Amino acid sequence: MAMPVDKGLDHSADLLTEGYHFMRNRFDEFGTDIFETRLMGKKMICMKGPEAVRLFYDDSRFKREGAVPKRIQKSLFGEGGVQTLDGTAHQVRKLIFLSLMTEAAVRRVHQLTLEQWRLEASRWKSGQEVILFDKAEEVLCRVACLWAGVPLKESEVSQRAYDLGALIDAFGGVGPRYREGRRARKRTEEWIRSLIEKYRSGAVADGDHPLETIAIHKDENGQLLDAQIAAVELINILRPIVAVARFIVFGALALHDFPQYRTKLKGADAEFMEAFAQEIRRYYPFAPFLGAMARHDFEWRGYQFKEGDSVLIDLYGTNHDPKSWNQPDQFNPHRFIEETVSPYNFVPQGGGDPARGHRCPGEAITVAIIKASLSFLVEELDYSVVKDQDLSINMSRMPTLPASRMIIQTK
Numbered sequence: 001m002a003m004p005v006d007k008g009l010d011h012s013a014d015l016l017t018e019g020y021h022f023m024r025n026r027f028d029e030f031g032t033d034i035f036e037t038r039l040m041g042k043k044m045i046c047m048k049g050p051e052a053v054r055l056f057y058d059d060s061r062f063k064r065e066g067a068v069p070k071r072i073q074k075s076l077f078g079e080g081g082v083q084t085l086d087g088t089a090h091q092v093r094k095l096i097f098l099s100l101m102t103e104a105a106v107r108r109v110h111q112l113t114l115e116q117w118r119l120e121a122s123r124w125k126s127g128q129e130v131i132l133f134d135k136a137e138e139v140l141c142r143v144a145c146l147w148a149g150v151p152l153k154e155s156e157v158s159q160r161a162y163d164l165g166a167l168i169d170a171f172g173g174v175g176p177r178y179r180e181g182r183r184a185r186k187r188t189e190e191w192i193r194s195l196i197e198k199y200r201s202g203a204v205a206d207g208d209h210p211l212e213t214i215a216i217h218k219d220e221n222g223q224l225l226d227a228q229i230a231a232v233e234l235i236n237i238l239r240p241i242v243a244v245a246r247f248i249v250f251g252a253l254a255l256h257d258f259p260q261y262r263t264k265l266k267g268a269d270a271e272f273m274e275a276f277a278q279e280i281r282r283y284y285p286f287a288p289f290l291g292a293m294a295r296h297d298f299e300w301r302g303y304q305f306k307e308g309d310s311v312l313i314d315l316y317g318t319n320h321d322p323k324s325w326n327q328p329d330q331f332n333p334h335r336f337i338e339e340t341v342s343p344y345n346f347v348p349q350g351g352g353d354p355a356r357g358h359r360c361p362g363e364a365i366t367v368a369i370i371k372a373s374l375s376f377l378v379e380e381l382d383y384s385v386v387k388d389q390d391l392s393i394n395m396s397r398m399p400t401l402p403a404s405r406m407i408i409q410t411k
C-alpha cells in the first residue's frame, strides 16, 4: 500500500509554525494514521494511535541509536545518556532509574513537594502577585535536589532552577532559545560532574539516594560510568522533576477554566484526584512526539519501511485520538474512571513497558508531584487568578505554556 506523502521539499518550517498540530493536520488531510514527510532534509514517517505505538516500541524493528538529533542531545538530553542506548546497554543503564522508583520514593517526593510548597508560600505576603510557573520550577528544583542527594544552597536555587528549565524549553527552540539551552547544559553538567567526582573521592557523605545509585552504578562491562555520563544521568532525574512545573501550571489552569472540579477536588477521594492528575497529563500539550530508526526493511499493515527510515510517533496526537478517546478535545477527568486506558493509547511520557523499552520511568513520581501540588492549591493556598493576563496556550511553541505563565495573587 502506498503511504500518503506530504508533498514539498521540506516541512521543517511547517513543523515550527504548526507545532503540536503538525501531524494532526496531515492525518486529517490524508485520512490515515500514517504519512511520509521530509523534516530537516530527511524522509520521516509520522504515525499515531495505539497500534503505531506498539510498533514504535518493537525493538526488533526500531532502534534509538542515531535517531536522537545531535541538537537535542546537546541541550535537552545530554550526550551518551540512556535515551540514546539500545539492547543490553540500555537495559543495564535503565536499571538505575527503575531501581529508584520505589513506592517509598514516590511517597517521599509527594511529601517533599507539599513541604516545599508550604515553605515557599510562607514567604509570600498577602496580596502579592506570583508567577506560578517560575515558583513551581524553583520548588521542584529544591524537591529534586533534596530527593537526589544533591546539595543546593538557597542562594543557588533560582539559577539552577532556571538552567534546568532552560534545558526543557530549548526543545523546539531555534536561535536564542536553543543557545540558552546549550549554555544551561554546560553550566549544569559542570556542576553535577564535579559533584559526582566529589562523591567518588569521599568528599560527600554516603546516603541512600540517586546521587549514590548513579555514582556507583556499573555498566554492562562492570565499569563505573564516566563522570560526564554519570552527570548526564543524574541530570536525567533533576531536569524532568523540574519539568513537572508545566503540568502544575496546566493543573492550575484547569482549576481556573473548569471550576466545577475545584469543589470536587476539595477533600477528594483518591480515585478522583488520580483521574484529575491523569487528565492533565492527557489533555494538555507537553512531549509532542518521539523518534526512532528502522533496523531493517519490513512491512507493516501493507506499508513498506526501509532500513534507516526515521519514524516519529505522535504522542500528543495519540492522547487526542478520537479512535481511542470519547470527545478527546474535552477536559474530562471522569474518562480515567470510565474509559479504557492502556500503555498504548495513553502516552504522555511514552508508551509500552518502561522496564523493557524507553518509556519514562518517572510517571509515578510525576503523578505524585501533580497530586501534591493540586492538593496544596485546592486545600491550603488562598489565592485568586489575576484577571489581566494572557492564559492562551500557543500550540506552535514546543514545549508550550499559558503565555503569562499563570499569575496568581495571594489573599
Ligand code: HEM
Residues within 6 Å of the ligand: 082, 083, 084, 094, 097, 236, 237, 238, 240, 241, 243, 244, 245, 247, 286, 287, 290, 348, 349, 350, 351, 357, 358, 359, 360, 361, 362, 363, 365, 366
Ligand atoms: C513532566 C513530566 C515528564 C514528562 C512529560 C516526561 C516525558 C518523557 C518521555 C516522552 C520520555 C521518552 C520515552 C521514550 O523515549 O520512549 C521520557 C523518558 C525518560 N524520563 Fe520522563 N517525563 C517526565 C518526568 C520524568 C521524571 C519525574 C523522571 C525521573 C525522576 C523522568 C525520567 C526519565 C528518563 C530517565 C527517561 C529515559 C528513559 C529511557 O530512555 O529508557 N521523567 N520521559
